[in-house]
Amino acid sequence: xxxxxxxxxxxxxxxxxxxxxxxxxxxxxxxxxxxxxxxxxxxxxxxxxxxxxxxxxxxxxxxxxxxxxxxxxxxxxxxxxxxxxxxxxxxxxxxxxxxxxxxxxxxxxxxxxxxxxxxxxxxxxxxxxxxxxxxxxxxxxxxxxxxxxxxxxxxxxxxxxxxxxxxxxxxxxxxxxxxxxxxxxxxxxxxxxxxxxxxxxxxxxxxxxxxxxxxxxxxxxxxxxxxxxxxxxxxxxxxxxxxxxxxxxxxxxxxxxxxxxxxxxxxxxxxxxxxxxxxxxxxxxxxxxxxxxxxxxxxxxxxxxxxxxxxxxxxxxxxxxxxxxxxxx
Numbered sequence: 001x002x003x004x005x006x007x008x009x010x011x012x013x014x015x016x017x018x019x020x021x022x023x024x025x026x027x028x029x030x031x032x033x034x035x036x037x038x039x040x041x042x043x044x045x046x047x048x049x050x051x052x053x054x055x056x057x058x059x060x061x062x063x064x065x066x067x068x069x070x071x072x073x074x075x076x077x078x079x080x081x082x083x084x085x086x087x088x089x090x091x092x093x094x095x096x097x098x099x100x101x102x103x104x105x106x107x108x109x110x111x112x113x114x115x116x117x118x119x120x121x122x123x124x125x126x127x128x129x130x131x132x133x134x135x136x137x138x139x140x141x142x143x144x145x146x147x148x149x150x151x152x153x154x155x156x157x158x159x160x161x162x163x164x165x166x167x168x169x170x171x172x173x174x175x176x177x178x179x180x181x182x183x184x185x186x187x188x189x190x191x192x193x194x195x196x197x198x199x200x201x202x203x204x205x206x207x208x209x210x211x212x213x214x215x216x217x218x219x220x221x222x223x224x225x226x227x228x229x230x231x232x233x234x235x236x237x238x239x240x241x242x243x244x245x246x247x248x249x250x251x252x253x254x255x256x257x258x259x260x261x262x263x264x265x266x267x268x269x270x271x272x273x274x275x276x277x278x279x280x281x282x283x284x285x286x287x288x289x290x291x292x293x294x295x296x297x298x299x300x301x302x303x304x305x306x307x308x309x310x311x312x313x314x315x316x317x318x319x320x321x322x323x324x325x326x327x328x329x
Contacts, residue, residue, distance in 0.1 A: 014093025016119035016130035061093025070214035087113035087141035101162035150202030159185035179280035233261030252283035266293035
């Protein structure tokens with residue numbers, strides 16, 4: 001009997017499934033490779049796992065929507081529930097990969113490996129990175145130490161926790177990092193090394209779940225800056241926002257406009273959350289939260305806080321529950 005694990009590859013499109021007009025063109029490409037083409041281009045995959053392929057969509061990830069994320073996560077949940085399947089790899093465009101990875105972290109209820117990967121260069125490029133990223137993702141999904149750790153992101157020979165990973169560069173292959181804790185592992189010469197794991201709820205430990213309907217409450221992000229206006233907060237409220245994530249100055253400081261905006265949100269029943277525009281470091285509780293009726297995002301950057309708050313509001317979380325999720329998730 002074969003000792004190889006059975007891994008499902010679920011594809012959504014992205015740069016990893018794209019080609020351009022020349023080998024030196026790294027932008028303005030078309031997502032034109034099918035799931036089967038993606039797999040057939042890497043025959044070495046058959047040596048490390050038994051594979052099955054599922055295609056959820058075929059898009060540039062800038063066009064990702066929550067209904068598509070809902071469909072994708074539902075598909076992944078169905079796959080990990082199968083006794084004959086050992087893990088799942090999801091290929092995804094890198095523009096919104098971290099947002100989908102967070103939803104996987106909190107909403108996929110399983111200890112089986114769920115690994116997301118993508119590419120920074122189209123398949124047609126000189127030194128394209130997608131094939132090796134996919135190969136490494138399957139290696140990680142097959143590895144025993146990838147079980148019971150939450151969703152993972154694998155790119156550029158590096159393993160990240162979905163909870164902390166961010167896209168921190170616009171173009172280089174090493175575009176993803178985890179500023180708050182660093183990578184959790186690496187792949188070298190076909191060997192997987194898992195060195196650390198964050199202690200954050202995932203899967204069945206997480207009280208967050210995918211809503212029955214493929215829709216989330218509107219939650220907006222507003223950047224704070226010199227010369228900011230409170231008008232944008234009013235526009236968010238009038239457009240139906242249930243919460244506004246403020247990408248604050250520094251470690252959570254609110255400008256006069258942001259303070260006015262936070263007050264306006266509170267007066268109209270809209271939650272205000274202080275995150276930071278910095279992308280690294282915590283926004284801790286302060287007197288500002290009492291003054292302006294906000295909640296701190298702690299170690300969640302603005303995009304991550306938006307995803308968490310939207311999920312929590314979808315299940316009618318109380319303010320106290322939201323405060324708990326923001327601190328401990």
